[in-house]
Amino acid sequence: MNASAPELGWLSLLAAIALIAVPLGASSRLRLGLGRSIAVATARMVVQLALAGLYLRYLFAWNLPWLNLGWLLLMITAAALSACRNSELAWRTMLGPTFVATAVPALLVVTYVNAVVLRLDQVFEARYLVVIGGMLLGNTMSGNIIALTHFFHSAKADAGGYHFRLACGATRTEALRPLYREATRRAMRPFLATMMTLGIVSLPGMMTGQMLAGASPVDAIKYQMVIMFAIFTVLTTGVVLSLRLGSAVGFDRRGRVRGSIFEA
Amino acid sequence: MIEWRDISLQLGETRLFAGWSARVSKGERVRIRGRSGAGKSTLFQMALGFVEPDAGTVRVAGRPLTDDTVGEIRRQIAWVPQTVELGDGTVRQAFHDVVAFRANQALDASEAQMRALLERLALPSKTFEQPVSQLSGGERQRVAFAIAVLLRREIYLLDEPVAALDPHATAAVRRVLDDLGPETTVAVILHGDDWDDYREIALT
Known part of the structure; x- marks a missing residue:
């Protein structure tokens, strides 16, 4: 029996990213002026974590x-x-x-x-x-x-x-x-x-x-x-x-x- | 004992001093007067090295104030600022904090001396145990003054020490100053015509 979480596919990740629409919507509705920051932060996080996944893979492999x-x-x-x-x-x-x-x-x-x-x-x-x-x-x-x-x-x-x-x-x-x-x-x-x-x-x-x-x-x-x-x-x-x-x-x-x- | 020579200083938009000079001799008693914002407190700040003039020199006890002499010069001066901050503990703690500084460890300044001084400065005897935050501005200044006296400095710079005091307390402060001895030098920032036996330095 495999107790671990289901493997995440790209579609699943996209579904998770879709959640960001909620804070984005709130920012625009409440005129928080944070739309740009939210977009930039989201993009940075995705890219940084993707890079982290990549380098950690190599760091772990080479060790x-x-x-x-x-x-x-x-x-x-x-x-x-x-x-x-x-x-x-x-x-x-x-x-x-x-x-x-x-x-x-x-x-x-x-x-x-x-x-x-x-x-x-x-x-x-x-x-x-x-x-x-x-x-x-x-x-x-x-x-x-x-x-x-x-x-x-x-x-x-x-x-x-x-x-x-x-x-x-x-x-x-x-x-x-x-x-x-x-x-x-x-x-x-x-x-x-x-x-x-x-x-x-x-x-x-x-x-x-x-x-x-x-x-x-x-x-x-x-x-x-x-x-x-x-x-x-x-x-x-x-x-x-x-x-x-x-x-x-x-x-x-x-x-x-x-x-x-x-x-x- | 203190000399401000050819001082020029501009703070922000305001030109406070332009080639201004004055001196206070050893043993002298001086009162500094001037409209508010004229730079009276700044004179003290310059003597302590907290404010540096744009031009001119400050000399204390014959030595120019520099990066090298500032520490020793500060240890010759007792300063009671207009607004006194003594931490968030009791007066007792504030007293012990100051006495514990390495430079003050050779001093013999006891709690008993401190209590006696507070009493002479017309403060109630419970003051010593009170949190500083419960004291009024005038009371804090007198506590700072008492600490300053116990440090046995040669020069006293008092910034409006009696502005918030009733005549009884004012007389008490004056008596303690008078008892400091003829070798101490005192400069006091005052409003009005009080203490006209002190020589006046006027700022315009």
């Missing part, structure tokens, strides 16, 4: 550790770049810090998961490195966008408390501590909320996918837990590092936010 690792680094670059862009910060200045802040925890944790938790023979195996890495990166990127946006915005807009602490003898790091704290909290909260309601409100995509593909719910859930702990760890350390490294380039020697950091 060369250095290539897998190189691919992961490419994904990290894209995640870091997107974090800079979406927090409306100058990527030329911020890409370096954001890249390091994302890469270090992501590589460490994915290695830990593969070597210690899953006990893979080959730690950099494509199936695990690229797929798990991607899940870690997506969430860290979202966290970085929230944290960096809030941090630099409030360092500029509500400089009062920050300047007062500097005047009271604080180093830049000491003076920024409350801002670090608030930005980190804000970045962690959505994921914490997800953890709180997991299994009640939402069944995460990875788990759903695994179960649709025929895995037993218990196995899918175990993997999901592993992933959630890994994501949470990378998200937290990634955000903390991004804020620290980002403020090393985002402030001048007098402790003022550089105006150039906002010139996206």
Whole structure:
């Protein structure tokens, strides 16, 4: 007996894409002005996923550790770049810090998961490195966008408390501590909320996918837990590092936010 | 002690200073007056290195303010801004936060000293345990002033410290300033004709 989902044909996919007509219709009816964005986002998603299907097939087939690792680094670059862009910060200045802040925890944790938790023979195996890495990166990127946006915005807009602490003898790091704290909290909260309601409100995509593909719910859930702990760890350390490294380039020697950091 | 020399500064559309100079000598008491928007607070911001003039130099304690000297200069100045932000904890936490800065660890500033100062500044004794968010603007300024006094700085820059205060509290602030000793330098931004025993620096 085959428990897995029916094979999807092209016609079935087209039938799924047809669903987009509903949000498109809503956008036009309610004059949301999002028609173009919906069309572009749909097209991009389809093309990107198609390409992903293609490259993953080759990555899985070749399974060369250095290539897998190189691919992961490419994904990290894209995640870091997107974090800079979406927090409306100058990527030329911020890409370096954001890249390091994302890469270090992501590589460490994915290695830990593969070597210690899953006990893979080959730690950099494509199936695990690229797929798990991607899940870690997506969430860290979202966290970085929230944290960096809030941090630099409030360092500029509500400089009062920050300047007062500097005047009271604080180093830049000491003076920024409350801002670090608030930005980190804000970045962690959505994921914490997800953890709180997991299994009640939402069944995460990875788990759903695994179960649709025929895995037993218990196995899918175990993997999901592993992933959630890994994501949470990378998200937290990634955000903390991004804020620290980002403020090393985002402030001048007098402790003022550089105006150039906002010139996206 | 503080010198603004040939300062020019334009913020947005407004030209605040054009070749403006003034100085405050060591031990002097000065009041700064001028219409609102004339740049009174900006003078303090320049002395602390938060605002950089387009032209001219700022010197504090004989040294020009540069990227290298700004840290040390800030540690010579006690600043009470017009709007004081002390975090979202209690006054006690705000006090401990400041005392815990590495640069302040050699200071001996105790809770008892802080409480005594708050009392001298005509604040009720419960103030120390109160959340900062429950304090009025004038109360926050006095808390900031108390912290500043405990940091034992040489220069005091107070931005309208008594604007929101009743005569009793105003007199209390004045008494604490008078007791700071002749070697401290004080510049106060004031409205009206208060404190006319202080030398006046007028901004137009």
